[in-house]
Amino acid sequence: MGMGTHVAGIQVHSAVPSTTDPQAPIWHASPNYGPRRDGLKPSMIVLHYTAMNSAQEALDRLCDPVHEVSAHYLIGGYGTLWHMVREEDRAWHAGAGEWSGQKDINSRSIGIELDNTGRHPFSDLQMRRLEQLLPQIMHRWSIRPYGVIGHSDMAPGRKFDPGPRFDWLRLERNKLAAARGQNDGPLDAPIDQFRILAQSAGFSADVDDETLLSAVRLRYRPWATGPLQSADLVPLTARS
Ligand SMILES: [Zn+2]
DSSP, X not given: OOHHHHHHHHHHHTTSOOOOOTTSOEEOOOSOEEOOGGGOOOOEEEEEEOOSSOHHHHHHHHTOTTTOOOOSEEEOTTSOEEEOSOTTSEESOOOSOOBTTBOOHHHHEEEEEEOOOSSSOOOHHHHHHHHHHHHHHHHHHTOOGGGEXXXXXXXXXXXXXXXXXXXXXXXXXXXXXXXXXXXXXXXXXXXXXXXXXXXXXXXXXXXXXXXXXXXXXXHHOTTOOSSOOGGGTGGGSSOO
């Protein structure tokens, strides 16, 4: 992206009105964005962890034109919410990948970064702020729980965030992510059937069996190790 984009971005951002709402996000403009392609509107929300030591460090990076990365929102460990790119615009958070047969995830999504190194739990304050923000975005763009995914779901083998410590079940219980299947799996676990179920659950990226299994486990069974088990198929079966 050239300088023209950055200059245009600053002009757009300066038009955002200030507010006195204490729950309102802190506007901290990133120059790293562009228009959504093909007139696309957000139909997904992609969750990330920053893998950085502090929210300030992440904020600096996500707003630095040199790095050409961004997200719409950043939530700090104490629940502070920064808004960096307007939801109408295409932030640069997802990169190469695919979900449910759809590519150019940046044009189709809102990106939320969570201040977390990837090595420790997500704080309750941070999760609560996320649970405030998600329904607002979902309502604005008519995004279903199915559309709330992790970066690792759409970029298996390349990305691992929001990682094994992220509490997906908590989001599922609050209908902020698709509920996992609870049905008993088949007694055996043929890899072909696993691939079909994973594909129909949205994991459509073209990756090998092992990478796919790792990505599905990261979302549903991050403690699991070893070869495919029938339990790996259960969360992918018919969902409530
Ligand atoms: Zn990410």
